[in-house]
Structures are given as C-alpha cells and as structure tokens.
Amino acid sequence: MRGRARSVSVSVVGGGIGGLTAALSLLRAGFDVHVYEQAAARHEVGAGVQISPNASRVLHGLGLAEDLARTGVRPLAWHQRRWDDGRTLLRTPLAEPLEARFGFPHYQMHRADLLSALASSLPSARLHLGHQLVGLIDRETRVEARFANGVTADVDVLVGADGIHSRVRRILFGPERPRFTGCAAYRGLVPAERLRDLGLDVTAEIWMGPGGHFVRYYVSGGRLVNFVAVVEQDDWTRESWTDRGELADALAAFEGWHAQVRAILGAVDETFIWALFDRTPLERWSAGRVTLLGDACHAMLPFMAQGAAQAIEDAATLTACLADAEADVAEALRRYERLRAARTARIQGLSTDNKRRFHLPDGPLQRERDAAMSAGSTDFSFDAVAWIYQHDATTAGEEPA
Numbered sequence: 001m002r003g004r005a006r007s008v009s010v011s012v013v014g015g016g017i018g019g020l021t022a023a024l025s026l027l028r029a030g031f032d033v034h035v036y037e038q039a040a041a042r043h044e045v046g047a048g049v050q051i052s053p054n055a056s057r058v059l060h061g062l063g064l065a066e067d068l069a070r071t072g073v074r075p076l077a078w079h080q081r082r083w084d085d086g087r088t089l090l091r092t093p094l095a096e097p098l099e100a101r102f103g104f105p106h107y108q109m110h111r112a113d114l115l116s117a118l119a120s121s122l123p124s125a126r127l128h129l130g131h132q133l134v135g136l137i138d139r140e141t142r143v144e145a146r147f148a149n150g151v152t153a154d155v156d157v158l159v160g161a162d163g164i165h166s167r168v169r170r171i172l173f174g175p176e177r178p179r180f181t182g183c184a185a186y187r188g189l190v191p192a193e194r195l196r197d198l199g200l201d202v203t204a205e206i207w208m209g210p211g212g213h214f215v216r217y218y219v220s221g222g223r224l225v226n227f228v229a230v231v232e233q234d235d236w237t238r239e240s241w242t243d244r245g246e247l248a249d250a251l252a253a254f255e256g257w258h259a260q261v262r263a264i265l266g267a268v269d270e271t272f273i274w275a276l277f278d279r280t281p282l283e284r285w286s287a288g289r290v291t292l293l294g295d296a297c298h299a300m301l302p303f304m305a306q307g308a309a310q311a312i313e314d315a316a317t318l319t320a321c322l323a324d325a326e327a328d329v330a331e332a333l334r335r336y337e338r339l340r341a342a343r344t345a346r347i348q349g350l351s352t353d354n355k356r357r358f359h360l361p362d363g364p365l366q367r368e369r370d371a372a373m374s375a376g377s378t379d380f381s382f383d384a385v386a387w388i389y390q391h392d393a394t395t396a397g398e399e400p401a
C-alpha cells in the first residue's frame with residue numbers, strides 16, 4: 001500500500017540490498033527518494049544470501065513475495081554435519097514448521113535475483129547508476145551530496161547505505177579500523193546439474209571441522225548450488241567481495257574433509273575469496289540529517305547469516321521513524337539509531353562467537369559442542385533464534401530500555 005505524498009526528500013547513497021530496500025520502502029511511504037549507486041551497470045559477482053523470516057516479512061510487505069517465491073529456495077532443514085565422516089550433528093526442520101512459528105518463509109537466494117527484484121520494483125528515474133558520492137555538506141536545514149560526475153543533490157535527509165567501505169561513514173565519523181579475523185572464505189556457485197550424482201537434498205548444510213567450516217545450499221530456483229568455504233589463515237590485507245581465489249588452494253585447505261565437500265569444490269569453475277574482518281559496533285550512526293544503514297554501520301561476519309536481513313530491517317525501521325516524525329528529521333534519525341543499534345550489535349557479537357564454535361579442533365570442547373547439538377540444545381533452535389526471526393521492523397515500536 002502506498003502512503004500519502006510527503007514533502008521530505010531523501011538521497012540514498014548505495015544501491016545494494018540495504019539501499020534499494022530503503023528506497024522502495026520510503027517511496028511506498030510517500031517520500032521523495034532517489035538512490036545513487038557508484039557502479040555504472042549491474043555486474044553481480046556476489047553469491048548466495050539468506051533471507052530469514054524477519055527480512056522476508058519486510059520484503060513481502062513491499063510486494064516482493066512472488067519474486068522471492070520464484071527465485072528463492074526454501075530449505076527443508078538446517079543440517080549440521082561433521083567434517084570428516086559426514087555424521088549428522090543436528091538437523092533442524094525449516095520450511096513449514098518455521099513458517100508456522102514465524103509467519104514468513106526463510107529463503108536462500110542469489111544476490112543478483114534479490115537485487116534485480118528490488119531494482120525492478122523502483123521506477124527507473126529513481127535509480128541513478130554511475131554516481132559515486134565524493135562529499136557531503138550538512139547545512140542544518142538541508143544536506144548537499146556531491147558525486148564524482150559533478151552532479152549534486154540537495155535534500156532533507158541523506159542515508160549512507162554504501163557498504164563496508166562507506167564513504168558517508170568516513171565523512172561523518174572518520175576512518176574505521178576493522179580487525180582481520182584470521183579467516184577467509186572461498187565462495188562460488190556450481191550448476192546443480194553438475195552435482196546430480198551427489199543427490200544433494202534441499203537443505204542448508206553446515207559442515208564443521210578443525211579450523212574451518214563449509215556451507216552449501218541451493219539458490220536461483222534450485223538451478224545453482226552456492227557454497228562458502230571458510231578457512232583460517234594468518235594474514236590478509238584487502239577486504240573485498242570481488243577478489244578471485246585459487247581453486248587449488250581451496251581444495252588444499254579442505255584436504256581430508258568428506259568426499260561430498262571435496263566433490264562440490266572440485267566441480268567449481270571459479271571462486272572468489274573474501275577476507276573476513278571484525279568490527280566494534282559504532283557508537284553513533286547519525287549526525288544531523290545524515291544517517292547510515294546496513295554494512296555501512298554494522299558489517300558483521302556471515303556466521304549468523306544476518307548481513308542482508310539486518311540491512312533490510314534497518315530500511316523498514318528507518319521508514320517507520322521518518323514517517324512518524326516527518327517534521328523533525330534529525331530526531332527521527334536518532335530514534336532509528338536507538339531502535340536498531342543494540343539489536344545489530346548483539347547479532348554482530350553472536351556472529352563473531354560462532355567462528356570459534358564452528359571451528360573447534362577435535363577434542364573435548366568439540367565433543368561437548370557436538371553432544372549439546374545432538375541433545376537439541378543449540379543456537380539454531382527456534383527458541384534461540386526467535387528474538388531475531390520474529391522481529392517486526394516495519395513498526396518503530398518501543399525504544400529499548
């Protein structure tokens with residue numbers, strides 16, 4: 001449903017999942033919104049992305065239910081397995097039981113499918129490709145954004161949804177010092193047809209082993225299998241989604257792992273390597289008429305599969321706050337930050353903890369973890385994740401105490 005036309009104008013910098021969701025949500029609420037994306041065209045290299053019920057709730061509300069059902073895959077279960085013999089450590093049914101509990105589906109998607117569903121829902125005149133933000137000036141009553149191509153935009157509110165290396169964040173709060181976690185992830189996609197002999201079921205598998213873990217699930221309506229193979233290594237310098245990795249290195253890192261893991265890696269044509277960095281939650285997200293959203297303010301390790309979901313939640317809550325307090329936008333942005341910061345910081349922390357839990361060397365701690373999983377006591381039980389999955393970000397609601 002579209003809201004009444006509002007007088008507030010908004011520039012969203014960054015046309016990733018967070019920025020496009022924010023633009024669509026603000027537009028539907030009646031705001032005059034434009035998105036500025038630095039890329040001149042869409043060349044999507046990202047692989048899989050998980051859209052849990054807290055995020056699909058928002059996307060369904062924006063009219064994307066059919067797109068998600070067509071291109072997303074609804075996994076039947078989380079299946080945690082042991083790295084060498086493939087033994088099941090835990091299998092948590094998803095699909096119907098999950099939808100009955102949380103009201104919305106869990107989807108596993110190709111980033112390109114999600115981005116194209118979001119972008120095609122926006123009128124093309126609202127999305128400006130080839131616009132790299134290089135500066136901004138907050139004039140108290142308005143904000144001016146400056147782009148490398150000479151264009152300027154003069155608006156009431158500016159939202160920095162410009163990802164891990166956010167220029168908007170740097171302008172507001174100075175440089176950041178992310179810490180290398182000692183982990184890198186090989187990522188890639190394999191045509192499902194090529195893996196037919198393995199008989200992979202429609203689950204999300206997480207194989208846990210000493211110093212690494214391996215995740216695989218279907219995307220793109222089941223046509224592709226996405227994998228993320230996380231290894232520990234000593235050093236790294238660059239944090240990029242687009243660096244290419246060597247398949248031989250990935251196979252060497254998973255020497256001795258179960259044949260199924262090695263068969264998936266062996267079937268890959270190309271892989272990207274992504275060095276994983278950790279961040280301390282930011283103290284502030286907003287200053288005056290400018291705020292941040294998504295990875296720009298709370299980039300997290302992928303071990304809770306919440307990076308995209310939290311950006312989508314941000315978009316919905318930002319819209320609700322601006323709609324509630326249209327006249328005082330600076331206060332609306334502060335309220336948005338107060339509503340979001342503790343929740344995203346908690347998920348950032350849990351994502352970091354999972355690195356240690358997933359990578360335990362074989363020994364007493366690993367046996368303790370596996371026994372707890374076999375007994376059904378795990379961070380992946382519905383009760384444990386309920387505070388994440390049942391959250392409704394579309395209403396501003398009460399501020400946390």
Ligand SMILES: Cc1cc2nc3c(=O)[nH]c(=O)nc-3n(C[C@H](O)[C@H](O)[C@H](O)COP(=O)(O)OP(=O)(O)OC[C@H]3O[C@@H](n4cnc5c(N)ncnc54)[C@H](O)[C@@H]3O)c2cc1C
Nearest residue numbers: 014016017018038046047132133162163241294295307308
């Ligand atoms: C190429 C890519 C691949 C990814 N692959 C995965 C993956 O496989 N698995 C996973 O879990 N997560 C992945 N992510 C991250 C995940 O998508 C994010 O955690 C989540 O979607 C939150 O996104 P965001 O919108 O905050 O940031 P992003 O998705 O990073 O989007 C930020 C956008 O801002 C644009 N931008 C940056 N600087 C400027 C500027 N100065 N001016 C204008 N535009 C600018 C960028 O080009 C980008 O489109 C990937 C991100 C990217 C960019």
